Amino acid sequence: MIQVIKIGGKLVENDDILNRLSDELSIAYPNCVLIHGGGSMAGQLASRLGIETRMHEGRRITDKETLEVVVMAYAGLANKKIVAKLQAKGVSACGLSGCDMGVVQAHKREVKDIDWGFVGDVDQVNAEALKDLLDRKVMPVLSAITCSPDGQLLNTNADSVAGAVAIALSKLCDIELVFCFDKPGVLLDVNDDSSLIPTLDAEKYKAYLAQGVIHSGMMPKLENAFKTIAAGVKSVRLTSPENLSGGTVIK
Amino acid sequence: MIQVIKIGGKLVENDDILNRLSDELSIAYPNCVLIHGGGSMAGQLASRLGIETRMHEGRRITDKETLEVVVMAYAGLANKKIVAKLQAKGVSACGLSGCDMGVVQAHKREVKDIDWGFVGDVDQVNAEALKDLLDRKVMPVLSAITCSPDGQLLNTNADSVAGAVAIALSKLCDIELVFCFDKPGVLLDVNDDSSLIPTLDAEKYKAYLAQGVIHSGMMPKLENAFKTIAAGVKSVRLTSPENLSGGTVIK
Numbered sequence: 001m002i003q004v005i006k007i008g009g010k011l012v013e014n015d016d017i018l019n020r021l022s023d024e025l026s027i028a029y030p031n032c033v034l035i036h037g038g039g040s041m042a043g044q045l046a047s048r049l050g051i052e053t054r055m056h057e058g059r060r061i062t063d064k065e066t067l068e069v070v071v072m073a074y075a076g077l078a079n080k081k082i083v084a085k086l087q088a089k090g091v092s093a094c095g096l097s098g099c100d101m102g103v104v105q106a107h108k109r110e111v112k113d114i115d116w117g118f119v120g121d122v123d124q125v126n127a128e129a130l131k132d133l134l135d136r137k138v139m140p141v142l143s144a145i146t147c148s149p150d151g152q153l154l155n156t157n158a159d160s161v162a163g164a165v166a167i168a169l170s171k172l173c174d175i176e177l178v179f180c181f182d183k184p185g186v187l188l189d190v191n192d193d194s195s196l197i198p199t200l201d202a203e204k205y206k207a208y209l210a211q212g213v214i215h216s217g218m219m220p221k222l223e224n225a226f227k228t229i230a231a232g233v234k235s236v237r238l239t240s241p242e243n244l245s246g247g248t249v250i251k
Numbered sequence: 252m253i254q255v256i257k258i259g260g261k262l263v264e265n266d267d268i269l270n271r272l273s274d275e276l277s278i279a280y281p282n283c284v285l286i287h288g289g290g291s292m293a294g295q296l297a298s299r300l301g302i303e304t305r306m307h308e309g310r311r312i313t314d315k316e317t318l319e320v321v322v323m324a325y326a327g328l329a330n331k332k333i334v335a336k337l338q339a340k341g342v343s344a345c346g347l348s349g350c351d352m353g354v355v356q357a358h359k360r361e362v363k364d365i366d367w368g369f370v371g372d373v374d375q376v377n378a379e380a381l382k383d384l385l386d387r388k389v390m391p392v393l394s395a396i397t398c399s400p401d402g403q404l405l406n407t408n409a410d411s412v413a414g415a416v417a418i419a420l421s422k423l424c425d426i427e428l429v430f431c432f433d434k435p436g437v438l439l440d441v442n443d444d445s446s447l448i449p450t451l452d453a454e455k456y457k458a459y460l461a462q463g464v465i466h467s468g469m470m471p472k473l474e475n476a477f478k479t480i481a482a483g484v485k486s487v488r489l490t491s492p493e494n495l496s497g498g499t500v501i502k
Contacts, residue, residue, distance in 0.1 A: 045323075048300050068328055072296075075346075076327020077319055080396065080404055084350045088402025094351045095326075099335045101345050101389055136383065138352055145331065151339025153331055 001234065002134060003032040003244065004169060005178040006162035009039020011241050012078050018085055021180070021241040026089040028244055030137040033130060034093075035165060036082060037144050037158035038074035045069050062117040062155040070155045071097075074143040083141050093139045098146030099153060101129040104161055106146035106154050120146040120154025122161060125168035163228050170232035177228055178237040178244060179221065185238050185247035186222070190215050200250045202226060225250045252485065253385060253420060254283040254495065256429040257413035260290020262492050263329050269336060272431070272492040277340040279495055281388040284381060285344075286416060287333060288395050288409035289325035296320050313368040313406040321406045322348075325394040334392050344390045349397030350404060352380040355412055357397035357405050371397040371405025373412060376419035414479050421483035428479055429488040429495060430472065436489050436498035437473070441466050451501045453477055476501045 005025075011017045025032065042060070046053050046069045054061040062070060075097040086093040098104030098120075106120030133140050142165070144158035159179070166177040188195040188208075197208075205222060208214045214222070225236035229251065239247025256276075262268045276283065293311070297304050297320045305312040313321060326348040337344035349355030349371075357371030384391050393416070395409035410430070417428040439446040439459075448459075456473060459465045465473070476487035480502065490498020 071331050072323035072327040074327075075331050076323040076325075080322050080326050080348055080350055083348075084398050084402040084404050087350055087353055087398060088400065092352050095348070097331055097334075097346070099331055099338055099346070101343050102338055132387065147335050147338060149339065151335040153335050 001031065001174045001176055002169060003028055003176050003178050004035065004162055004166040005032055005180065005244065006035045006158055007180040007241055008158070009037035009041060009074070009078060011039075011180060011182070012036050012082060013039050013041060017241055018082065022085045022089050022091070024242065024244045025086060025139070026091050029091045029139055030134065032139060033134070033165060033169070034082065034139065034141045035144065035158055035162040036074075036078060036141070038070065038078040041078055042070045042073040045073050056114055056116075059116075059119075059157065060155065061115070062119050064118070067118040067153060067155060071145055071153055075145045079141060079143045086139065086141070091139055092137060093141050094133055095141045095143070097143045098156065098161070102126050102147070103129055103140075103142065104146045104156070104164065105149060106156055107148055108152060108154060118152065118154050120148065120156040122146060122156065122164040125164050127165075127168035127172055130165065130169060131172045159224075163224065166228060166233045167231045170234070175233045176235045176237055177225075177233050178239060180239060180241040180244075182240065183238075184240050184243065186218055187215070188213050197248050200248055222250065252282065252425045252427055254279055254427050254429050255286065255413055255417040255420060256283055256431065256495065257286045257409060258431040258492055259409070260288035260292060260325070260329060262290075262431060262433070263287055263333060264290050264292060268492055269333065273333075273336045273340050273342070275493065275495045276337060276390070277342050280342045280390055281385065283390060284385070284416060284420070285333065285390065285392045286395065286409055286413040287325075287329060287392070289321065289329040292329055293317075293321045293324040296324050307365055307367070310367075310370075310408070311406065312366070313370050315369070318369040318404060318406060322396055322404055326396045330392060330394045337390065337392070342390055343388060344392050345384055346392045346394070348394045349407065349412070353377050353398070354380055354391075354393065355397045355407070355415065356400060357407055358399055359403060359405060369403065369405050371399065371407040373397060373407065373415040376415050378416075378419035378423055381416065381420060382423045410475075414475065417479060417484045418482045421485070426484045427486045427488055428476075428484050429490060431490060431492040431495075433491065434489075435491050435494065437469055438466070439464050448499050451499055473501065
């Protein structure tokens with residue numbers, strides 16, 4: 001089983017967490033692909049450069065200047081920091097963005113109610129190129145920057161990239177998609193880490209929903225997990241970056 | 252014959268030149284490796300961030316903040332701009348820095364008369380990883396950021412990286428090392444582009460030196476070229492980025 005692991009940028013910026021994550025990854029190596037955002041690095045850089053950050057529904061509107069910032073922060077600093085850390089732990093990692101070997105092709109999001117600027121929606125994943133690296137014991141470390149066929153770099157949601165990569169790779173091998181976040185998994189009581197639900201399937205999920213015990217913030221994550229499984233991924237795991245074999249497994 | 256092509260960052264920043272270079276590279280593809288600096292991008296970014304640029308003998312002293320700037324500019328923006336441009340021309344390019352798959356391992360330069368900060372000197376090249384990409388028709392596009400075995404990113408001279416990569420690859424296949432610069436090649440008269448010397452060997456070079464017709468600025472480049480050839484590289488070419496099969500060939 002190959003794990004496609006998505007980690008939020010906020011977690012990458014914390015040196016302690018990055019250290020513990022690299023330890024976990026060196027255990028999972030060579031059977032995983034890491035996908036990351038750049039979290040507040042881009043925001044911080046933009047603000048230092050005097051570029052206004054415009055968000056809509058929690059997502060970044062990406063004009064030309066912001067795109068350069070995002071490429072520098074995600075594909076540059078965040079990506080190379082993670083790769084260097086993994087190399088030092090004996091993991092042969094290869095940093096990529098979606099443009100490299102056409103790994104994640106996207107198109108610029110159409111302007112409808114809102115102009116997102118240089119934001120991409122994923123069209124296609126070059127799963128063969130990723131599988132090729134895995135076969136040669138290289139761990140792909142992918143930043144959520146994608147590229148259109150005409151060479152336009154695009155800022156893309158890291159969760160969407162992770163989902164698309166997991167589904168595309170699932171045609172070639174068994175895949176578990178792992179979302180790392182700041183909770184140990186799906187909890188019955190958000191304030192009690194010991195109330196972790198270790199496994200969840202569609203039936204159990206419906207029962208929990210009916211009982212009203214699933215926190216509303218978790219619902220989109222879980223709905224997405226079931227869609228991803230329907231598309232061919234074996235399981236989806238929600239866990240903390242310190243425990244890649246723990247948390248909640250959704251099947 | 253595989254060409255290892257080094258292009259200065261200043262040339263990469265010029266969209267016209269980058270366009271013409273990508274056309275040339277799509278002809279040379281899949282038989283080349285591109286190595287680039289980031290030119291004034293890093294300086295511009297540093298100055299916008301209010302980070303003082305300190306140079307010594309024309310080279311950048313790299314403190315912690317400057318290292319982050321250099322990684323963002325070279326491994327982030329410059330690298331992905333080039334790769335996206337190549338992808339749009341049908342070239343399967345893969346952007347790399349020295350840390351990726353341990354492609355270029357270096358050590359932090361020792362503090363002697365001057366503390367260069369996070370500047371690296373190359374120890375080792377993972378030529379097999381590069382050859383592997385070439386065999387799969389992928390063009391490696393390498394920024395001059397390297398990594399120490401303990402995971403420290405290091406700012407490294409792009410000419411030195413290109414030389415080390417060419418020599419390491421020459422153990423696996425025939426290599427021509429190409430330096431792109433803003434002249435059509437080695438000129439007998441710096442002000443007359445038609446005075447190009449098409450080929451040069453050690454004997455001819457000595458004769459030109461004796462006649463005093465080689466411009467002093469060219470001498471270090473030529474001395475280096477002969478050293479690289481002595482180390483196993485078949486030929487060194489000095490040319491403009493618009494003419495990768497022209498210029499001066501040194502054998």
